Amino acid sequence: MATSSNMIKVKTTLPRQPLPPSADRQPIQTEHLLIRPLTQDDLHGLHELRTQPEVMIFTMKGCIDDNLAEAQTQLDRFLPPTADRETFNAAICLAATGEFLGIGGAHKGAPPELGWPEIGYMLKSKHWGRGYATEFLRAFLERWWALPRVEVEIEVDARSVAAATADCGGVEDVVVVPEMLKAIVDANNPGSRRVLQKAGFEICKEWKEPDSRVGFEGKDVSLIEFVCSSKGRKLDVQ
Numbered sequence: 001m002a003t004s005s006n007m008i009k010v011k012t013t014l015p016r017q018p019l020p021p022s023a024d025r026q027p028i029q030t031e032h033l034l035i036r037p038l039t040q041d042d043l044h045g046l047h048e049l050r051t052q053p054e055v056m057i058f059t060m061k062g063c064i065d066d067n068l069a070e071a072q073t074q075l076d077r078f079l080p081p082t083a084d085r086e087t088f089n090a091a092i093c094l095a096a097t098g099e100f101l102g103i104g105g106a107h108k109g110a111p112p113e114l115g116w117p118e119i120g121y122m123l124k125s126k127h128w129g130r131g132y133a134t135e136f137l138r139a140f141l142e143r144w145w146a147l148p149r150v151e152v153e154i155e156v157d158a159r160s161v162a163a164a165t166a167d168c169g170g171v172e173d174v175v176v177v178p179e180m181l182k183a184i185v186d187a188n189n190p191g192s193r194r195v196l197q198k199a200g201f202e203i204c205k206e207w208k209e210p211d212s213r214v215g216f217e218g219k220d221v222s223l224i225e226f227v228c229s230s231k232g233r234k235l236d237v238q
Contacts, residue, residue: 008158011176013149021084030139034093038078045100047071054125058189062213101127115156116180137199149237160204160227178231187222201226
């Protein structure tokens with residue numbers, strides 16, 4: 001049943017809530033990376049990340065943190081008990097040295113009761129262009145799709161499931177569609193666009209909205225939403 005010009009109600013799956021506790025989340029090791037649960041010891045690494053203007057320009061805040069306390073507020077989102085309820089994020093480190101490179105993971109979309117979960121990542125700029133973001137995203141997706149799932153009915157943007165809903169019989173239908181994971185990027189961030197496409201994400205929609213970043217008041221920002229489908233994957237539906 002379509003709920004607005006863009007929204008449609010679908011039957012699909014989502015990760016079972018609550019998410020696995022942080023203490024039970026096993027590290028992931030790839031060729032170059034160690035992807036592990038965040039801890040309080042990551043505060044200074046996160047603070048360094050969030051004081052790089054070239055990184056923060058592509059966040060909703062748009063500017064660097066003023067102090068360590070602001071980084072702590074962000075880190076608290078990724079530590080118990082909040083992490084166990086709402087986020088599935090991890091520290092991205094160099095496997096060889098353990099150096100903290102950045103963070104990445106998934107969380108409930110905004111608003112959380114509407115639409116698909118959202119994935120994102122941030123890396124220190126000195127590590128850009130080395131393939132680490134793509135390596136992280138591919139490994140993280142394998143772990144994400146392996147989480148236990150439940151069947152749900154939710155409202156999503158019809159454009160995210162356009163192919164699945166093309167043959168829908170009418171507006172009263174509730175369509176069964178594969179689960180999606182979304183990512184939203186600034187249209188002026190070609191690096192992240194390439195990373196998402198390499199990991200199997202496809203463009204869902206493009207739009208402009210008032211820019212919420214500090215220093216950009218009164219301007220519009222161009223955004224692109226990408227989606228990645230669970231189609232073809234064997235999910236653990238409980």
